[in-house]
Amino acid sequence: MPMQPECDVAVIGGGLVGVAIACGLRLAGVNTVLLDEGDAAIRASRGNFGLVWVQGKGDLLAPYTPWAREAGRVWPELARWLKEFTGLDVGLEQPGGVFLCMTEDDLAARAAQMARVAEQSAEPYEYEMVDSRRLRELVPQVGPKVAGASYSAYDGQANPIRLFRALHRAFVQLGGRYAPNAGVTAIERRSSAYRLKTADGEWTANRIVLASGLGNVGLGEQLGISIPVKPMRGQIMVTERLPQLFPLVMEQIRQTDDGTLLIGTSWEDVGFDLSTSYGTTRRIARNALDFVPMLRSVSVVRSWAALRILTPDASPIYDEIAPGAFLVTCHSGVSLAGNHVFATARWIADGRIPQNMRAFSRARFEPNHQERVA
């Protein structure tokens, strides 16, 4: 007997990416279930820095530049909708941002990167490379040792935990079904539907979305497809609450809407090790004192580590990897949240990734991909 799908789309993974897609699917009227693991799951969505960051994106994949610009543009609409619909203010601010460079070499490398990104952008791409003096006009708290920065008006920040909560609340209010202890352990394709075995029973769906962050690797194996993401650890230190300090957002130190400072940045290739380490936090703290010397008198109250979900070119993957099975993964799930709700979910509702997004397919990482495209 043919299976009767219980839902049209099953989104696997309830992190920022999965819940954004699931919300967008409900907005499009699609019967959707969101299958997630339990509380102890690894989730980048709970440990990130909360930047809504545009500048510099697309250096390794040109179509990512306009996609990131679009994400910055739709964010205000996302924040407004979430506030009206869920009552939660996700704390969006887009005052512009600076990427600090400690040395002249760092500044030159950043200038080259920004120039490449601007050059490949079809629309005007406004940014400024600023020297130490100009930087301190923009952000007076920055120390004299800092060589300069790239500045762009496109950048901002939000409260990522509230964003996460608001998206989950919106999904449920929109009539979506959330299954929180339903880690998917097996995927089978039967006739035209998918059967999903989970820790909490079975589901059938016409289409599935793999949105499980690092868990996508195992899910891809179920479909015989290798998914090129790997963990990259980042450690973050958090200070006591302070009055609002900075006129702009900095990539390395940001102040949350409740006053604490988050201090990063580290990129550590250590597998699934989620511990913090003294050596890295010490380096982060030293850099922070050079960036903003007044932090010398500020107390750090806690620190944590979380795992980025990184593709080889640090750009998202949007793909239909098997008939009716979509893959959505990215490193910047906060920054891209509006795109995922309002655009990516629509593609899945319509059952196909648009032609102009094909550059984001998983196939770009296969050997000889360029040759085959040519």
Ligand SMILES: Cc1cc2nc3c(=O)[nH]c(=O)nc-3n(C[C@H](O)[C@H](O)[C@H](O)COP(=O)(O)OP(=O)(O)OC[C@H]3O[C@@H](n4cnc5c(N)ncnc54)[C@H](O)[C@@H]3O)c2cc1C
């Ligand atoms: C230190 C750090 C700083 C960051 N800073 C920023 C930033 O400033 N701005 C920004 O835009 N982004 C930032 N990011 C990235 C951002 O956090 C991620 O892009 C985003 O959280 C990814 O969300 P996700 O849903 O893909 O993955 P996750 O949050 O990891 O969620 C994956 C979900 O899938 C579930 N899952 C896994 N396997 C299964 C399974 N088999 N069945 C069902 N469910 C499953 C997990 O339980 C989890 O809920 C940062 C990340 C880190 C680590």
